[in-house]
Amino acid sequence: MKKKNIIFIGSEMHYDSFWWKMMFMAPSVVAAAGGTLLRNADMTTIAYVPEGYTYLEKLAIDLVAGAHGHSVVALSDSADIVKTMNDLPVTKKDNCTERVKLQDVVFFGHGLPGKIALNYEGYDGDVDLTATNLASVTAGAFIPDGAIYSYACRTGNASWYESDWFPFKSDSEAYPEASLAQQMADRFGIRVHAFLTRTWYGNVLRNPPDGTTIGSALKKARAGHENEVISLSSEHEALPHPGLAESGNGFLGIGPRGEGTNGFSLWRRRGARQMPTGHDSPKGLSRTMREFKPNEPFKPNEPTRGGGK
C-alpha cells in the first residue's frame, strides 16, 4: 500500500493586507518540505485555491512541489476538495494490486463552526468542506493510523455562541462532540487535530515585535521598485501585489498607504517560522490543539454517514 499526504491551502481574501496575505502559504511550504508536521509519504498533493494570489505568491508552492516531487492541484469549488481526497488510484505492479490511501491531511485556511472555508470572502465561489460534502469522501480513504490537522478557525467547535462578557465556562459548552473535527474522526476512523478557538496566524510569518522594522524597510526600499521583489532582510522579502491593501492615506500616515505596505505581500524565505496557534477568542475555551478520536471502531463497509450539526 502506498501512502499519500494532502496539504490544503485556502485563499486569503479576508484581510486584504501585506501582513496576512501569505499566512496560509507559509506553513504549507514548511509542511510540504517534510520532516515536521507530516510523516513521510510515497506521494503528496498540494491542493490550493488560486483566487487572489499573484504568480509570484503561487511560486512558493510550485518551488517546494518541484523540489520534492509533489503534485499541485488548483481547487475551484467544494466538489474539488472531495475529488482530491478521493483521488486514490489503484495501480498494478508485478501482477500485484497496489492501493493508495491517505496518511496525513492538513488544512491551512479560514474556518467557521462546521465549515472549513478555503475561499472565505472570495468572489469566485465557495470552496468549503462541511458535513454535507464530507459524506462524499470515501469512508475508507485513510490508513488506520491516518490523521487530519486543521489549522482553520473553530473546526473543533460546534457552537456559534461567543461573548467577551459571558465567556464559555468550559470546552464542553462548545459541543466539540458535534464538531466537524469529530465528524471527520468518526467518518474516517482516524485522529483529527483541531482548535475550538479561532486560529492565530500572527506569529507565522514574523515575530510581531519585528513588524515596525519590516514595515519601515519596505517603505524605505520601495521607491522606484514598485513591481519588483524587494529584499527586506536575510529573512523576509516583499512580493509585489498590485491592488492589495490599497487603503488609508500616505500623506496623513493612515492605514497601509501610510505604513507604506500597500501593493506588496510579506514573504518569509523559508516559509513559516512556526505553526499557527490557538487564538483567545471565543473567550473561555482552551487554546491548545485538541485531538479528536473516533467514537467507534472503523468499519470499512459502513454506509455513508452524513449528519448535521
Next chain:
Amino acid sequence: MRCKELSTPGIEQRIAEYASKARYMPTRGLGSTVNLRFDLDPAWAGDGTFIVISNRINQTLYVGPYAPEIAVNIGPELTSQDGYDNLEFRLLRPTPGLHCIWASDPGFPFWGNARSLDISLMVERSIDGNGLIHGYHVQAHP
C-alpha cells in the same frame, strides 16, 4: 466593504449561482420573524442583487433587489444557541459590474422572536481589541 470590478456576464453568472443555491426555510414554523434593516443608499445599490447568507446554516436567507428592510422567517435551527450566527452580505451590480462584500469575524445573536436589527454596512472595515474584523455593525432593538 470590499469590492471587485467584474464583467457584466461575470456578475450575472454569480447572481445565477446564488439564485440556484438552497434558500433557507424554517424546518418548524415558529411564526417568528426577524426584521433586518440596512443603511445602504438605494441609489448606489441601483439595480443590484442583494444577498444575505447565513454561515451557520450555509444557506442564503435572501436573494433579490436591495431593500432597506428584509423580514426573515426563523426556526429552531437559527434560534438555538442564543440565536448566534455569522452573516455575510453581498451586492452584485451588473452595470457597471461590481461585487461588494460585507463580512465580520465575530458572531452576533441575530435570531430571536420578533427581533429588529439595524445593520450598518460599513465602507471602511474596523478591527476590534481581539484583532477581529468588523465589516458591519449591528444594533438590536428588543
